[in-house]
């Protein structure tokens with residue numbers, strides 16, 4: 001029996017670092033791309049958010065924790081983060097952590113952030129935090145299921161859990177789950193003992209969790225946990241497939257409530273890992289062509305997921321392929337689309353609101369991407385953030401940065417300086433764009449837009465060209481080999497135990 005550690009008003013250091021790195025885009029993610037909150041603003045800006053951070057804050061309130069904010073830093077998926085930006089963010093975490101005066105650290109992490117120098121920024125951060133607080137202060141974290149979990153971060157944590165849904169609707173619940181586990185550690189009822197098995201493979205697009213092979217694996221995990229009181233939680237990390245991380249691949253992570261449950265946890269981790277491998281050929285999907293999506297569109301609006309240029313998978317967002325095709329194939333339709341194009345934006349800003357401009361837009365970054373010549377009126381220019389309306393990251397604030405709205409015959413373009421997360425209608429609405437007129441809305445997203453744009457029209461993904469189509473190329477992956485589907489090899493799951501950190505808390 002573990003002695004009770006319960007005491008009222010536990011003090012918990014909280015923070016967030018959230019960026020998913022695409023290893024094969026030429027762009028780097030700079031410090032200004034991050035929305036940053038510190039101090040009291042970290043709490044007020046995130047307390048209602050459907051994010052791990054929001055879930056942690058709400059659980060903390062219920063459990064009467066005193067929340068000690070460090071830093072929350074969120075940026076769109078994109079290129080590797082500059083060393084300077086990461087050093088700035090890390091320094092805030094470390095400054096608060098080295099002051100001490102807390103009983104635990106609870107973090108919201110994407111888990112797949114790489115920097116110019118680091119394979120896993122989260123592994124570096126957690127290692128540094130563990131070095132400061134020692135082994136007796138619990139550190140827990142919630143992750144996106146596309147985290148690079150083999151990058152070394154799990155070894156520093158008392159407990160970790162990933163979203164269980166893709167599209168991600170359960171980020172807040174994941175934060176609550178992590179918070180409840182931390183409370184179990186405080187109470188003395190839990191001393192999580194984890195184990196993990198990695199699978200050297202990438203999924204190929206058929207990796208939503210409401211159907212297909214992942215549904216079966218998540219159901220197996222839930223059933224096993226429900227039937228065995230020794231088991232606490234299972235996560236299936238599907239890894240962002242555009243990261244060449246060390247040993248990057250799938251990870252099955254299972255926690256038992258205490259070390260006594262480890263045999264059952266190991267068995268579940270092994271079965272999940274072998275299940276992923278056995279289903280490896282079922283994970284690729286066949287997306288419809290853009291032509292078929294545009295031509296078969298039912299009456300009303302269609303929201304097209306621009307799969308090859310998904311900012312949500314780290315793409316640059318500079319493709320105008322959907323707009324160009326729509327103008328050719330459906331010339332009478334009204335299209336609303338985002339595009340990353342710093343030069344076109346500069347031209348709009350120089351011309352000013354109300355001016356008519358002739359511009360080349362698109363193709364500013366992606367190799368071989370086409371551009372379009374357009375004439376339109378600059379309706380508005382500005383800089384700012386937007387509020388997520390839909391289920392994915394509902395309530396969270398995301399950065400737009402400098403932007404211009406260009407309107408012409410049959411189109412409204414939201415032109416941004418930086419890649420814009422456009423999975424949510426909020427990005428258009430908060431720039432003053434009326435979506436009511438749209439026949440075709442373009443979202444630079446493959447999954448999450450479906451749970452946020454449903455009230456605007458039918459949401460369909462199309463196979464479009466760009467850096468985020470699932471066409472893994474051998475030359476991109478140097479760190480993680482062998483790797484399915486690039487290599488042919490035999491595989492049998494090996495499960496390794498994670499370090500257990502016995503919490504010793506002040507009463």
Ligand SMILES: [Zn+2]
Pocket residue numbers: 144145146168
């Ligand atoms: Zn994800």
